[in-house]
Amino acid sequence: MTEEYIDTDPFEMCKGCHRRSRRSQWESHYYVCPVCGKYKNVSAGYRFSLIFDNKSFKVINRGITSDDPLNFPGYKEKLRSVKERTHLNETAVAAVGKISGVKTVAVVLDSRFFMGSMSQAAGERITRAIEAADKHKLPLVIFSASGGARMQEGMFSLWQMAKTADAVEEFSRNGGLYISVLTHPTTGGVTASFATLGDITLAEPGALIGFAGPRVIEQTIGKKLPKGFQRAEYLYQHGFVDAIVERSELKKTLTKLLMLHGCKVTGGTPW
Amino acid sequence: MVDKIFEQTERIDKKIQDIQSEQKELNVSGKEDKYFENEEKIDHLKKLRSDLLDQCRDLTPEDHVYIARLSNRPHIKDFIGALFTDFFEQRGDHLCDEDEAIYGGIALFHKIPVTVLGHRKGRTVEENVACRFGMPSPEGYRKAMRMFKEAEKFNRPIITFIDTPGAYPGMEAEAHGQGEAIARSLAMMSHLKVPVISVVTGEGNSGGALALSVANRILMLKYAVYSVLSPEGFCSILFKDTSKKTEACSLMHLTADELYQNKMADEIIDEPLGGASFDPVTVYDELDRAIYRNLKELQKMSPSQLLADRHRKFRRI
Numbered sequence: 001m002t003e004e005y006i007d008t009d010p011f012e013m014c015k016g017c018h019r020r021s022r023r024s025q026w027e028s029h030y031y032v033c034p035v036c037g038k039y040k041n042v043s044a045g046y047r048f049s050l051i052f053d054n055k056s057f058k059v060i061n062r063g064i065t066s067d068d069p070l071n072f073p074g075y076k077e078k079l080r081s082v083k084e085r086t087h088l089n090e091t092a093v094a095a096v097g098k099i100s101g102v103k104t105v106a107v108v109l110d111s112r113f114f115m116g117s118m119s120q121a122a123g124e125r126i127t128r129a130i131e132a133a134d135k136h137k138l139p140l141v142i143f144s145a146s147g148g149a150r151m152q153e154g155m156f157s158l159w160q161m162a163k164t165a166d167a168v169e170e171f172s173r174n175g176g177l178y179i180s181v182l183t184h185p186t187t188g189g190v191t192a193s194f195a196t197l198g199d200i201t202l203a204e205p206g207a208l209i210g211f212a213g214p215r216v217i218e219q220t221i222g223k224k225l226p227k228g229f230q231r232a233e234y235l236y237q238h239g240f241v242d243a244i245v246e247r248s249e250l251k252k253t254l255t256k257l258l259m260l261h262g263c264k265v266t267g268g269t270p271w
Numbered sequence: 272m273v274d275k276i277f278e279q280t281e282r283i284d285k286k287i288q289d290i291q292s293e294q295k296e297l298n299v300s301g302k303e304d305k306y307f308e309n310e311e312k313i314d315h316l317k318k319l320r321s322d323l324l325d326q327c328r329d330l331t332p333e334d335h336v337y338i339a340r341l342s343n344r345p346h347i348k349d350f351i352g353a354l355f356t357d358f359f360e361q362r363g364d365h366l367c368d369e370d371e372a373i374y375g376g377i378a379l380f381h382k383i384p385v386t387v388l389g390h391r392k393g394r395t396v397e398e399n400v401a402c403r404f405g406m407p408s409p410e411g412y413r414k415a416m417r418m419f420k421e422a423e424k425f426n427r428p429i430i431t432f433i434d435t436p437g438a439y440p441g442m443e444a445e446a447h448g449q450g451e452a453i454a455r456s457l458a459m460m461s462h463l464k465v466p467v468i469s470v471v472t473g474e475g476n477s478g479g480a481l482a483l484s485v486a487n488r489i490l491m492l493k494y495a496v497y498s499v500l501s502p503e504g505f506c507s508i509l510f511k512d513t514s515k516k517t518e519a520c521s522l523m524h525l526t527a528d529e530l531y532q533n534k535m536a537d538e539i540i541d542e543p544l545g546g547a548s549f550d551p552v553t554v555y556d557e558l559d560r561a562i563y564r565n566l567k568e569l570q571k572m573s574p575s576q577l578l579a580d581r582h583r584k585f586r587r588i
């Protein structure tokens with residue numbers, strides 16, 4: 001699995017500086033803008049290939065897809081069209097692979113699918129991934145990204161927060177290591193459940209991370225928010241993030257953390 | 272809309288009051304004709320009033336939201352006063368601050384020591400401001416967690432009352448980790464070794480409500496609502512148009528009946544026509560019986576059974 005978007009244009013524009021760079025350049029820069037350094041959202045497949053040895057991994061729980069629990073008008077059609085457009089079938093993708101020789105369960109939330117909103121299916125995939133890590137005593141890495149709840153699923157979406165938090169707590173009590181990686185944007189119920197329950201919390205530079213969305217806060221307090229508010233660096237300053245890690249350094253950092261938690265890593269200690 | 276009905280019943284109540292005070296004077300001076308005429312007027316007004324309330328038999332989901340938010344609806348302090356004795360308030364998160372949007376402490380329920388807490392909206396304007404209309408800050412959730420842990424240590428059941436527009440969306444709340452505080456509360460509640468009963472009494476919106484309701488049993492007052500987000504927020508996210516609130520309320524499946532059908536609410540506590548504020552005592556009585564019955568059932572369970580019971584409830588969703 002690689003980048004899902006099929007495009008023949010050899011150039012791609014940055015959403016931050018609007019400058020166009022060659023695809024090959026984007027790729028060699030880990031999809032961080034070669035001009036301004038803004039992080040581009042990447043697919044689950046890309047993230048897995050970035051952290052797993054030999055880009056080798058096995059996707060799990062792919063069969064669980066969104067239902068329409070409230071029979072919400074237009075939801076089924078919208079799901080279908082989003083699936084066609086993005087070539088994805090849910091927000092969350094889970095996989096098992098080896099990080100520097102250490103078998104690990106990883107989950108990626110892809111914000112390009114339905115704005116990364118939390119659905120029953122996404123919550124179920126995440127919960128099963130946590131349970132699998134617990135059962136097989138494997139470390140767990142979750143890359144969070146979410147625009148909030150899947151409105152069309154109402155309370156069924158909300159309760160995924162309790163379900164996933166329960167699973168993380170159980171995993172944690174059984175001694176499991178959970179590294180949470182916050183990526184752009186992580187907001188709403190995902191921030192208020194498994195994303196902030198890691199033993200170690202990492203964040204990608206510049207990622208928006210918060211519970212309430214910036215617009216809602218601005219409406220509530222009646223003024224503009226300062227620059228940098230709710231960004232990864234702001235959370236780091238306020239004591240909610242252990243480290244901000246460049247995408248290019250991520251595998252190295254994960255390897256070091258696995259080693260420090262007693263896992264036998266291969267490939268030396270290049271830090 | 273039910274608000275039009277309430278406007279009329281309020282006007283009638285005022286008229287009845289006026290006539291009744293007039294009656295007291297008439298009684299002394301002995302003007303019988305006028306007195307009986309007034310009595311008839313009162314009867315007539317009372318009939319009007321009950322006919323009006325009769326129209327409350329068939330309410331829309333939007334009406335439920337309206338009733339759930341009425342400021343004269345029983346609030347946490349009313350429930351604690353009516354259902355519990357010997358209440359001792361616990362304050363502060365014992366880390367850095369006190370948040371009045373969450374109110375609670377230790378009390379006796381049928382002579383059983385329990386921890387009772389919930390969202391507090393406040394009644395007067397000053398209280399509303401102090402409680403941010405029932406929207407907690409992270410400190411509020413950390414205060415709740417402190418109380419949960421203390422309850423667990425002393426093997427006390429926990430009873431929570433849910434009534435919040437949601438967690439407070441403010442700068443300081445974000446800086447202090449609103450998301451983290453809610454997440455910790457969810458994780459902690461999911462593993463509490465004591466019985467947990469939650470009662471949704473007014474509006475239960477979003478993570479701010481869920482953070483106090485990871486319970487073994489969830490009871491809902493008949494006109495209480497529980498939803499992923501406020502109907503207004505739902506409108507602006509999904510329709511980009513806040514005028515579609517009526518439609519949103521119907522689509523959200525937020526009434527007690529709908530929650531019960533979706534197996535999220537375990538029991539519905541009946542309310543008089545027009546809602547609890549028309550006759551709070553009947554609601555207290557029924558709620559008292561329901562909490563007692565559920566508590567007795569849960570007290571028969573071992574800590575691991577309680578955990579498994581709670582886990583099952585949320586795992587199947």
Ligand SMILES: [Zn+2]
Nearest residue numbers: 014017033036
């Ligand atoms: Zn750029």
